[in-house]
Amino acid sequence: MKFYNLKENDEQVSFAQAVKQGLGKNQGLFFPESIVALDNIDELLAMPLVERSVNVLAPFVEGDLSKSELADIVTNAFNFPALIQPINEQRSVLELFHGPTLAFKDFGARFMAQCLQHFSNDNKITILTATSGDTGAAVAHAFYGLDNIRVVILYPKGKISLLQEKMFTTLGDNIETIAIDGSFDDCQALVKQSFDDKALAQAIGLNSANSINISRLLAQVCYYFEAVAQLKRQNRQLEDIVFAVPSGNFGNLTAGLFAKAMGLPIKRFVAATNVNDTVPRYLATGEWAPKETIATISNAMDVSNPNNWPRVEHMIKSGIVDDCVTGVSIDEEQTQSTIIQLSKLGYISEPHAAVAYKALGQCDDDEFGVFLGTAHPAKFKDVVESTLGQPIALPKELADCAGEPILSSDMSADFEQLKAYLLQ
Ligand SMILES: *Cc1c(COP(=O)(O)O)cnc(C)c1O
Numbered sequence: 001m002k003f004y005n006l007k008e009n010d011e012q013v014s015f016a017q018a019v020k021q022g023l024g025k026n027q028g029l030f031f032p033e034s035i036v037a038l039d040n041i042d043e044l045l046a047m048p049l050v051e052r053s054v055n056v057l058a059p060f061v062e063g064d065l066s067k068s069e070l071a072d073i074v075t076n077a078f079n080f081p082a083l084i085q086p087i088n089e090q091r092s093v094l095e096l097f098h099g100p101t102l103a104f105k106d107f108g109a110r111f112m113a114q115c116l117q118h119f120s121n122d123n124k125i126t127i128l129t130a131t132s133g134d135t136g137a138a139v140a141h142a143f144y145g146l147d148n149i150r151v152v153i154l155y156p157k158g159k160i161s162l163l164q165e166k167m168f169t170t171l172g173d174n175i176e177t178i179a180i181d182g183s184f185d186d187c188q189a190l191v192k193q194s195f196d197d198k199a200l201a202q203a204i205g206l207n208s209a210n211s212i213n214i215s216r217l218l219a220q221v222c223y224y225f226e227a228v229a230q231l232k233r234q235n236r237q238l239e240d241i242v243f244a245v246p247s248g249n250f251g252n253l254t255a256g257l258f259a260k261a262m263g264l265p266i267k268r269f270v271a272a273t274n275v276n277d278t279v280p281r282y283l284a285t286g287e288w289a290p291k292e293t294i295a296t297i298s299n300a301m302d303v304s305n306p307n308n309w310p311r312v313e314h315m316i317k318s319g320i321v322d323d324c325v326t327g328v329s330i331d332e333e334q335t336q337s338t339i340i341q342l343s344k345l346g347y348i349s350e351p352h353a354a355v356a357y358k359a360l361g362q363c364d365d366d367e368f369g370v371f372l373g374t375a376h377p378a379k380f381k382d383v384v385e386s387t388l389g390q391p392i393a394l395p396k397e398l399a400d401c402a403g404e405p406i407l408s409s410d411m412s413a414d415f416e417q418l419k420a421y422l423l424q
Contacts, residue, residue, distance in 0.1 A: 001060050003030040003214060006310055016064040016119040019112065019215045022208055024231055029310055030214045032060055035261040035320060045229040050074050050080070052229070053222040056262070059198045060218055061371030065118070073118060074222075077110040079177050082223040084230040084370070087347055092359065093372040094227045094243075101167055101398055102376035104252065105138035107223060108216030110201075111140035113149075115215045116207065120148055126204040126422065127151045127195055130187035133164045134300050134375070139209045140168035140175045143150065150204075154179045154187040157410065163381070163398060170404035177406075178421070182413035194422065200326045204422055211251045220255030221262070226372060228264055244270040244328075244356040247279065248301035250308040252372065255322050257312060267367065268324040272359035274335065279306065292297040296332055297383045298351035300375070328359035339387045348392060349373065350380040 003018040003314055005011035007028030013021065018030040023103050036059045038044060044052050054067060061070055062155040083095045099106025115123065125148060136153045143151045153168060157179035168184045180187050195201055195208070224243070232238060243266060245253045253271055262265045271279055274296040282288050290304040315321050330338075338354040349357065356371035377384045378394050385391055395401065410419055 001062055002033045003293060004033060005029070006031050006314055014064055015061045015214070016115075019115050019213060020119055020207065021031055022210065022213050029112055029212055029308070030262060031311060031314060032169065032214075035258060036406055037261070039263070040318055041263050041265070044225065045232050047229075049226050050078055050335035052225055053078060056217055056225055058224055062333070065115075065171070069118065073111065073114040077114050077219065078107065078222070079110075080106070082107075082226045084227055084234070085347070085373075086234075087342070087345055087357075088108060090363070090365075090367075091357070091369045091371070092231070093222065093347070093349070093353060093357070093373045094370055096223060097373055097376040099138075099380075100141040100394065100397060101134070103134050103138060104223075104372070105211075105219075106142070108211070108213075108219045108251070109135075109138040109142035111219035112209060112215040113139075113211055114236065117149060122148060122258045124205050124265045125149045125207050127207050127209050128154075128422070129193055129209055130154045130184065130191045131160075131168070133158070133160050133182040134379075135211070136177075137164070137167040140177075143209070144171050149174060151175045154180050155185045156187055156419075157181055159184065161382070162378075163248040165406060166401045166404065166406075167398070168402050169406045169408045172407050177408040178411050178418075179408045180411055186321075186413040190413060190418050194418065197419065200419055202424065203324055211249050217251055217255050217258065217308075217311075221251060221258045223260035224256050224266070226272055228266070231370070232370075236368055237378075238265045240268065240367045241266050242268050242270060242360065242367045242369050244272050244360045244369060246298065246301060246352040246356040246372060246374055247271050247273050248303040248306065250279070250312055252305045252327070252374070254308050254311045254315075257315050258324075260324065261315065261320050261353055266324075268326070270356075270359045271325055271327045272356040272371075273327065273329050274301050275329060275331050276304045276408055277304055278304050279309065280329045283327040288383075296351075297335060297380070298355050300352060301355070328361075330355045330358045334358050336387045338381055339384065343388055348377050348384070348388070350375055350377040352380075356367045366405050 005024030005028035096104035338358040353373040360369040
């Protein structure tokens with residue numbers, strides 16, 4: 001299938017090219033030329049995750065991957081489950097945090113890594129990315145041990161939690177991590193300078209692995225199907241499902257809209273944000289007015305200019321999906337009281353999932369609400385423990401890396417130094 005640039009519609013590329021390129025000309029996002037409605041939804045829902053995902057993704061990668069190549073990629077990428085857990089009669093959570101870095105980003109990052117390696121044709125690729133926490137871990141683990149791919153991750157020294165740091169700096173092998181003496185913005189500026197240096201980019205096969213890559217979105221479509229498949233097995237009414245999606249850059253919501261456009265029975269979506277509420281305000285007023293980003297306890301959603309929004313907007317405006325998105329913004333106090341409320345229902349959650357659960361509040365009685373659990377509560381141990389006043393256990397993945405030494409090197413926020421490092 002071809003993918004076209006939403007800003008420069010003449011630019012049309014294959015799936016392989018879209019994966020390798022990331023962004024199109026003029027920073028435009030790639031979008032599939034068609035989203036094929038599937039006519040065998042019931043049959044698909046009866047399949048296991050990997051087999052179903054191959055069928056869901058096949059139309060998008062046709063021409064670039066055979067079914068058996070796609071099956072290998074999906075098998076390697078989705079080697080952990082997505083789980084529906086009931087909260088009460090009207091609510092369930094879709095837990096997406098059972099991957100190696102305990103966050104939903106594992107789905108997209110692992111699928112992208114496998115695709116990129118497949119399309120690399122044995123050319124050397126350098127993934128350069130800046131992280132303030134979660135993305136770095138998902139990217140590092142997704143690319144760990146893959147041939148011909150070198151990963152360099154920059155992060156602000158001393159500005160992320162020790163546990164977060166340990167999740168991506170202790171791997172070694174093809175994963176190199178650099179603690180930059182500066183802020184996250186300094187790290188991002190260094191990444192941008194590297195991409196702007198065309199000779200450098202060419203010499204080392206520079207690639208970013210960020211969340212606008214179409215392969216990451218497509219991977220995420222698969223767990224919406226998995227959620228509905230599990231609800232069906234539990235004999236839930238499938239016509240009335242509402243998904244609440246804790247949103248930052250809106251990749252997760254975009255994937256949900258793809259699933260709906262493909263015919264998955266989903267009634268509507270609630271786009272749940274923290275106080276960084278550009279989208280809920282836009283949906284209410286029609287005015288796009290980002291404000292200064294505010295730091296919150298659901299920090300993976302501290303985004304005021306979400307980079308996937310043009311895809312959502314395109315799908316709604318062009319009628320690919322009906323008008324099925326409402327926005328709800330949840331403040332810090334509500335987030336914390338919701339963590340407490342959920343724990344009284346017997347469920348330990350973390351700030352992002354709590355924002356989504358709270359945002360479901362306005363569901364009708366005949367609707368069934370599913371909120372996405374995007375991270376394991378132990379990843380937000382400090383805030384969860386202080387909110388609940390009780391300790392929470394570290395899962396094995398975190399406990400294992402907590403004891404390992406950090407392998408990072410230190411560097412000042414200096415492009416020439418980084419360039420020399422990258423070229424060595
Ligand atoms: C990245 C992230 C989000 C936001 O997802 P988007 O696709 O950017 O909207 C939500 N929760 C957690 C824990 C995340 O890491």
